[in-house]
Amino acid sequence: MENRYLVAKTVDGLAPAEIELAIKEYFNGSTKAKKVLIVPPDISRLNSYAGPLVNMLCKHFPDTEIDIMPALGTHTPMSDREIKKMYGDLPHSRFLIHDWRNDTVNVGQVAASYVQEISGGVMEQGIIVDVNKRLLDPTYDFVISVGQVVPHEVAGFANYTKNIVVGCGGSSMINQSHYLGALYGMERIMGRVDNPVRKLYNYAVSQFLSDVPVIYMLTVTTFSETGLKVEALSIGGGDELFAETAKISAQKNMTLLEQPLQKVVVYLDPEKFKTTWVGNKAIYRTRMVIADGGELLVIAPSLEACGEDRENDRLIKKFGYLPQHEVLAAVSEDEELGKNLSVAAHLIHGSSEGRFKVTYAPGKMSKELIASLNYDYLPLDDALHKYDVDNMCEGFNVIDGEEIFYISNPALGLWTTKFRFNS
Numbered sequence: 332m333e334n335r336y337l338v339a340k341t342v343d344g345l346a347p348a349e350i351e352l353a354i355k356e357y358f359n360g361s362t363k364a365k366k367v368l369i370v371p372p373d374i375s376r377l378n379s380y381a382g383p384l385v386n387m388l389c390k391h392f393p394d395t396e397i398d399i400m401p402a403l404g405t406h407t408p409m410s411d412r413e414i415k416k417m418y419g420d421l422p423h424s425r426f427l428i429h430d431w432r433n434d435t436v437n438v439g440q441v442a443a444s445y446v447q448e449i450s451g452g453v454m455e456q457g458i459i460v461d462v463n464k465r466l467l468d469p470t471y472d473f474v475i476s477v478g479q480v481v482p483h484e485v486a487g488f489a490n491y492t493k494n495i496v497v498g499c500g501g502s503s504m505i506n507q508s509h510y511l512g513a514l515y516g517m518e519r520i521m522g523r524v525d526n527p528v529r530k531l532y533n534y535a536v537s538q539f540l541s542d543v544p545v546i547y548m549l550t551v552t553t554f555s556e557t558g559l560k561v562e563a564l565s566i567g568g569g570d571e572l573f574a575e576t577a578k579i580s581a582q583k584n585m586t587l588l589e590q591p592l593q594k595v596v597v598y599l600d601p602e603k604f605k606t607t608w609v610g611n612k613a614i615y616r617t618r619m620v621i622a623d624g625g626e627l628l629v630i631a632p633s634l635e636a637c638g639e640d641r642e643n644d645r646l647i648k649k650f651g652y653l654p655q656h657e658v659l660a661a662v663s664e665d666e667e668l669g670k671n672l673s674v675a676a677h678l679i680h681g682s683s684e685g686r687f688k689v690t691y692a693p694g695k696m697s698k699e700l701i702a703s704l705n706y707d708y709l710p711l712d713d714a715l716h717k718y719d720v721d722n723m724c725e726g727f728n729v730i731d732g733e734e735i736f737y738i739s740n741p742a743l744g745l746w747t748t749k750f751r752f753n754s
Contacts, residue, residue: 340453350384353564354388357566364392365396367397368471369474370495371474371477372478373401374485375406375603376603377600378559380561384548385418385477386418388477398465399426400465402722405431405643406608406739407610430498431505432501435462435464438540441457441458441459441460443455443456444701452516454515458511462504462538462633462655464676466540467543469579473544475548478491480550480579481742483521484612485497485509485520488523488573490547492532493532495733496535496540505673506673509676510672512528512653513675521619521745522585522724524573529674538668547573548564549576562579562583574635584745586745587748588751591620594733595621595626597617597630599627604631604743606639608637608639608643608677609632610730611681613741614680615737618687619745619751620736627688627689629690629719630711635694638674646674649667652705653679688731689706690707692708693708720742725738726738
């Protein structure tokens with residue numbers, strides 16, 4: 332097989348027939364594979380086009396034993412209903428659960444000197460690389476990592492090697508890499524390929540997982556009035572291919588405005604956003620466009636918890652979302668938080684650092700709980716009554732004389748001002 336294959340963006344997006352042809356051409360001659368592991372995203376990445384891709388792959392390998400292990404990271408395992416919604420009629424018996432606490436093995440350690448070098452000294456400790464043991468199973472002819480390249484708060488752009496060492500990773504890599512990103516600063520990372528966390532992920536895979544026969548299948552998607560559009564598809568491997576795909580994502584998924592916004596309203600799809608762990612993408616992806624003293628309103632009909640993991644949920648509720656200096660103090664003083672650095676990173680990411688107000692309108696969380704997280708509260712019915720999410724257009728709207736900027740899906744992009752991004 333070729334090492335790389337890129338189906339470039341088109342004006343109208345890629346049709347399913349074009350994508351099937353790309354799969355056929357790339358995997359030509361490999362249909363005799365006896366066993367394949369597919370690593371796609373979970374329901375929180377519903378708009379990745381991973382559902383159709385996995386079905387196309389299963390169709391292309393009709394006589395191959397195929398296991399499917401969603402790259403959960405610390406997310407809640409997919410329910411049967413979610414599998415059905417995202418992956419259609421594929422047998423549920425094919426789906427494996429990645430248990431980040433118990434199913435991982437240590438494959439090496441990134442030296443403290445390298446971590447210090449790539450981070451500019453913000454972190455000076457070694458990082459253990461721990462991944463799901465199934466990735467090392469020699470009976471798999473290859474591992475196909477499927478996912479979406481889109482601006483991301485921890486890795487700059489999502490997917491590629493992150494899908495392997497975090498999506499299928501263990502507590503050490505998840506905790507340390509997220510904390511590294513938080514210390515370095517998410518606003519220095521989002522929308523950029525060249526950053527310490529991405530270097531860490533790429534290095535870990537190249538140094539400790541080079542024998543794993545991984546093939547990456549990466550999409551860039553957008554959403555329009557006609558539905559989900561696949562702007563680009565790349566298949567293969569290598570940092571250059573990922574960088575090319577991320578460049579297309581930057582063109583398609585980033586909105587750079589001239590002036591900051593006073594009020595942003597974000598809607599969280601009930602199917603995908605049930606916790607602040609995932610739902611706070613509303614904060615991450617808009618923070619660089621909100622004016623000092625502005626407001627972000629997050630309308631979240633299915634919000635019912637903080638963490639996707641029970642222990643993470645408890646710790647988030649224990650501390651609430653705090654400015655960075657307060658989280659750093661808590662990490663040094665509280666043993667529990669010190670051992671769960673991905674939670675510490677999440678607390679930093681979810682704070683506006685006092686620069687703007689964050690208001691949540693949740694469907695299944697109390698006013699008292701929202702307040703304890705250091706957010707403002709608005710009843711869901713009040714929010715939906717004032718802001719009709721079915722009739723507002725993407726971007727600027729005027730509601731009762733108030734200009735707001737509406738975003739229906741924060742997971743599909745990054746919104747910033749040109750000045751803030753470039754500085």
